[in-house]
Amino acid sequence: HGELAAGFDDAVSGRIAVDWDSVLPKFPAGAGLATRQASGKALEALYPVVPTLAGGSADLAGSTGTNVKGATDFEADSTGRNFHWGIREHAMGSVMNGMVLHGGARPYGSTFLVFSDYMKPAIRLACLMGIPVTYIFTHDSIGLGEDGPTHQPIEHLAALRAVPNMTVIRPGDANETAMAWRAALEHATGPTALVLTRQKLPVPDRAALGSAEGVLRGGYVLREPSTAIQAIVIGTGSELQLALEAAERLGSEGIAVRVVSLPSWEIFRRQPQAYRDQVLPPAVRARVSVEALSRMGWGEWITDDGEAIGIDHFGASAPAERLYQEFGITTDAVVAAVKRTLARRR
Numbered sequence: 001h002g003e004l005a006a007g008f009d010d011a012v013s014g015r016i017a018v019d020w021d022s023v024l025p026k027f028p029a030g031a032g033l034a035t036r037q038a039s040g041k042a043l044e045a046l047y048p049v050v051p052t053l054a055g056g057s058a059d060l061a062g063s064t065g066t067n068v069k070g071a072t073d074f075e076a077d078s079t080g081r082n083f084h085w086g087i088r089e090h091a092m093g094s095v096m097n098g099m100v101l102h103g104g105a106r107p108y109g110s111t112f113l114v115f116s117d118y119m120k121p122a123i124r125l126a127c128l129m130g131i132p133v134t135y136i137f138t139h140d141s142i143g144l145g146e147d148g149p150t151h152q153p154i155e156h157l158a159a160l161r162a163v164p165n166m167t168v169i170r171p172g173d174a175n176e177t178a179m180a181w182r183a184a185l186e187h188a189t190g191p192t193a194l195v196l197t198r199q200k201l202p203v204p205d206r207a208a209l210g211s212a213e214g215v216l217r218g219g220y221v222l223r224e225p226s227t228a229i230q231a232i233v234i235g236t237g238s239e240l241q242l243a244l245e246a247a248e249r250l251g252s253e254g255i256a257v258r259v260v261s262l263p264s265w266e267i268f269r270r271q272p273q274a275y276r277d278q279v280l281p282p283a284v285r286a287r288v289s290v291e292a293l294s295r296m297g298w299g300e301w302i303t304d305d306g307e308a309i310g311i312d313h314f315g316a317s318a319p320a321e322r323l324y325q326e327f328g329i330t331t332d333a334v335v336a337a338v339k340r341t342l343a344r345r346r
Helices: 002-013 035-046 089-102 113-129 142-147 156-161 174-186 212-217 237-252 265-269 273-279 320-326 331-345
Strands: 030-034 053-057 082-084 106-112 134-138 167-169 192-195 200-203 220-223 231-235 257-261 287-290 307-309
Touching: 030 035, 035 134, 035 174, 053 082, 089 106, 089 113, 106 113, 113 134, 113 156, 113 192, 142 320, 156 167, 156 192, 167 174, 167 265, 174 192, 174 200, 174 212, 200 237, 212 220, 212 265, 220 237, 231 237, 231 331, 237 257, 237 287, 237 331, 265 273, 287 331, 307 331
Parallel strands: 053 106, 106 134, 134 192, 167 192, 231 257, 231 287, 287 307
Antiparallel strands: 030 200, 220 257
């Protein structure tokens, strides 16, 4: 039974023999798609070829997109790979740690980003032990809207980024999400958190922009101006579209802006200094970041001369579009911040 033996050896050793280019979905430009939905499609594509994948949600499968269609529930059959963890995030995280330590499984568990607090001890232990658990945290910003400030994460992304050996990825569109799954499954020395949107995001035309494979390096040049760079706008997640819109508007006014997608600070830090300097040239200190969460930590990337657009207070209950407008996380705000930054540099 050579094929079964090879599969068993791969599972126990943690190897995943997958042709990523042919398995992971590629999303066409155009209609919007929430990154939680893109994650669900990526997961469904991976399931048949990665037999060690197993997991589910803390009673939120319908919202997090983690109940894989056609897969058997573990509760009904011990060979099943869909887990219904119940409303017990800490237990979910702890059991996933045990599954990895036993060997033969690559578990994932999902909930809303704001509820990552409940599983923090298990997350911290996964980081301490250096084991490859995957967390799927959806509803990642004030963009979740009417659920209000109790469910809108503010400080949670910064808190996850602060844990040693934690890899956080906040993709900005559907294709970045597919690459985020690839990065998560290729990372074997610590846990990975995929931080995903509730709201739909546009899928940009990659023919005119940097490849989404840049996610595998943590950060990359998404849009390059046709003339010498005057400023850099850095975005993650749902705010990446604001960065692109601002760069287009500023370009029409004669201000050359590079847009950098920085979905994973941790992966970007692992890159050679030469690559990091290529993406964020030290000489270009007019930088603006935009992220609909706490601004904590952004100083590392925008320099002392830059400006961070974010939210450092609790949100409110209203449609996502109104919240972004009310709290000043808009294309207009990015354009104004770039102009202020350039004025200070002059």
